[in-house]
Amino acid sequence: MTVLDPPTRVNHVSETVSTVQGHGVHTAFCDLVAAHTDLGLEVGVNEDWRDGVLHVHTLGPASLRRLVRHRGLRVVSAHVTPGSLRGSLVGVQLYAPAFAAYVRAFYNAAHVVIAVSAAAADELRALGVRTPVEVVPNAVGAEPFLSTPARRAAARADLGFGDAFTVLGVGQLQPRKGIEEFAQCARAMPDARFVWVGARQFGALSAGRAEMGHLETSAPSNLHFTGQLPRSGVAAHCRGADAFLFPSRHETFGMAPVEAAFAGLPLVLSDLPVFSEVFGSSQAYLRAGDVPGYVAHLRALQTDPELRQRLGARAAAAVARYEGLQVADRIAGLYRTWSAHRVGTGTTAPLSTV
CATH class of the missing domain: 3.40.50.2000 (Glycogen Phosphorylase B;)
Incomplete structure (x- = not known):
């Protein structure tokens, strides 16, 4: 230094x-x-x-x-x-x-x-x-997100994830983050658990406030919205999840998927060009442009633990420079x-x- x-x-x-x-x-x-x-x-x-x-x-x-x-x-x-x-x-x-x-x-x-x-x-x-x-x-600040088998097991136990394949999303509750697509993926995969960490940060000024409220109240039973959590809570969810889904429609960087990558999560991201830049290569994550594409990637990760481990390691290696x-x-x-x-x-x- x-x-x-x-x-x-x-x-x-x-x-x-x-x-x-x-x-x-x-x-x-x-x-x-x-x-x-x-x-x-x-x-x-x-x-x-x-x-x-x-x-x-x-x-x-x-x-x-x-x-x-x-x-x-x-x-x-x-x-x-x-x-x-x-x-x-x-x-x-x-x-x-x-x-x-x-x-x-x-x-x-x-x-x-x-x-x-x-x-x-x-x-x-x-x-x-x-x-x-x-x-x-x-x-x-990567340390809170770094995962070991013991930290992962503790996080899953504390969060009540059990044996369910758990898909995580993190970000403000706003249309730009692809919340609707996230919910559609949950409906398409009723045997998996979906968790979104984040809230409407700007109150009445938040875009799609009514739409986001309806998504919360009409969410399928396998989708849970946690609301806003402290950084430690976000990190615990990253350590405990099995995959990270981020169908965002615009990002300048994408802090949430980078933090998830530090936790060794395999990433399923929207096909924004910025992600290829941030992760150095599209080989460090799975990308799609619609719900069927997201679901296909998540199904592959759900059924193949070795694929999860391999892609998680690639993601972690890609973000070490941050x-x-x-x-x-x-x-x-x-x-x-x-x-x-x-x-x-x-x-x-x-x-x-x-």
């Missing part, structure tokens, strides 16, 4: 600390803060510092205030793009142009933007973001590079872009 001398002073800013939590942006923020602390950086959270590095993770007014006032290096992680709101919040089509303009201006106020995937970077370029973009994935300290160290190096460039040239011209 990089030895920083003197320690880098970085203020991580996220409005999720005092607002909505239990989603990927907050998890990514928390994992990076923890990893940078472990690396020995001088870390602040939502401080009013105006020097050092400012690393912003959310796009709200409190973040904007700090961004425009900061005198040091300004870094923004692009966890949110206009595309990520479709199927997440109500009325997106009404305010999409205004939101796109706001996001573009926000990202252009930074010295450098971190995109969590090349797909997200492409979306930023199409949006008109002129700020240099670095592609760096999310740093994932271990928190490795990614956090890379981001710390980015801070030093861009800070030195600004001091040396007095400009914000890119050193490296995608």
